[in-house]
Amino acid sequence: MTPLKICLILHSTRSDNLGVGALTVSEVEIIRDIARDLDHRIDITVMDWTDKRTPYVGGDDITIRDLDGRVMINPRGYFAQARRADLVIDIGGGDSFADIYGGRRLRRMFILKYLTHLARTPLVMAPQTIGPFTNKTSAFFAKLSMKLCAIVTTRDDLSTKAARDMGVTRDLVIGSDVALRLPYDAPAKTDGPVKIGLNVSGLLMGGGYTGKNEFGLQMDYPGLIRDLIADFQSLNAEVHLIPHVIVADGRNAGEDDYRASQALHAEFPDTVLAPAFDSPSAAKSYIAGMDFFAGARMHACIAAFSSGVPVIPMAYSRKFAGLFGSIGYNHTVDCTSETAEAIKSKVIAGFENRIALTQEAKTALQTGQTRLKTYESALKNLCAKLIAAQS
Structure with a gap:
């Protein structure tokens, strides 16, 4: 059996921001569920910014590769990884697909997106905030990238409207935040003050x-x-x-x-x-x-x-x-x-x-879980098609 190779970008296994980490842990849970449902091994590579924190995801299906500016622009770096992958999933850090956080962050996102498009590897935008884009050039490249993606998923109605207002006419998956799936241990209830x-x-x-x-x-x-x-x-x-x-x-x-x-x-x-x-x-x-x-x-x-x-x-x-x-x-x-x-x-x-x-x-x-299922279903269907193409 040839494993399906999925690369995650703009996720993090070791961010100080546990919200970004919650997205990654939850995304991995979704992918593992899909692997079980399809009865097919899926190997996951996470391109992750270097950090001293111990990664909070692991397993024999997980590979973590350091990402920095040199890896991004080196043809043997991220571009080669994207070409090896069967599928790339981009979650945009949850809310970074916008120009309100400054040009540097958005430029890094565009580099990764367009290298993926250049590698001709299907790119999935996992549920995330879209916009606002106040700069016309940023809006142009954002709209073009969404047109080239295999799946575009918004995580809220305001983002769906923002995409439509930008002129995005393609089908959109209306999802919700994947962190609704984040596993946890429910504590025992105790007496005492509220x-x-x-x-x-x-x-x-x-x-x-x-x-x-x-x-x-x-x-x-x-x-x-x-x-x-x-x-x-x-x-x-x-x-x-x-x-x-x-x-x-x-x-x-x-x-x-x-x-x-x-x-x-x-x-x-x-x-x-x-x-x-x-x-x-x-x-x-x-x-x-x-x-x-x-x-x-x-x-x-x-x-x-x-x-x-x-x-x-x-x-x-x-x-x-x-x-x-x-x-x-x-x-x-x-x-x-x-x-x-x-x-x-x-x-x-x-x-x-x-x-x-x-x-x-x-x-x-x-309601949120039902909406999230639409993303999971779309991703599962795409994975099934890619697995079939391997045969």
Whole structure:
């Protein structure tokens, strides 16, 4: 039996951002399910940026190859890997297929996409945010790449609309976030005070990547977080500070949720500081033990949502409302347009109405899983065709 060879790009097995890791772990779970269903071995190669963190996926079907600028432009590097592969799957880091994060990140994405097209290897866009593209040149190359892909999957209705507004006329698969599939260990329920999980974004605590508020927050985020901790503690709740971006080696410390949580824990010593998790599943298993959750990292919120914990997502971009709204969970607050007082009121109201939110989340999760099945089915059908072509 000749294995089907799948290469994953713009995924990560060892990112400090456990949200990107959650996408990769979940994608691998989907591919392994397809391999079992088709009764055919699938070998997976992940092209991954070099990082000191221990990879959180492994197995005899997994190969991890380091990726950097030299590998990207060397004909014997990524291009050769793409030619060896039967299929390339690109998840765009979840939300990076846009020009709002700067030209450097998008250029790297385009290089990988167009090298794949040049290799004439089928390229699948796994569920991800599409846009916004404010630059006409970026929009042109994004539209052309989508035209050349074997499958294009959006993870929310806003992304579908963005693609259509760009002039993309091809069939699109309307999916949802693959991290809904992220495995975890459900903790045993314990007696004691109500447990509130609060994910504090180190990025937002520091004013964004540059400290100049490039996300356009209209409120004092650090002040809001301190007020929420104080208010929840006044209700005799046990507040857990839960990081989801954990910078292991000191680089990019301004993005580190763990350092931000440590500082708040020192200020509010009655809080519980969650561990510096070593994998996305470990973080989700901890979050699953909460009675209520609020956070500014979208995949921390997805971990709560998909493990049955009522959650108030605290958005700094349209990806939050796009994802959760598309599946009927309309409890996202918007840090770019609402006041701190309004957001605090909604978060507290969500906590007080957490039983009703739990039922809403359960219904919305079923919708998200159904939408995700459309992606899994499309990918399975493509794999079956490629396996048949090997015969």
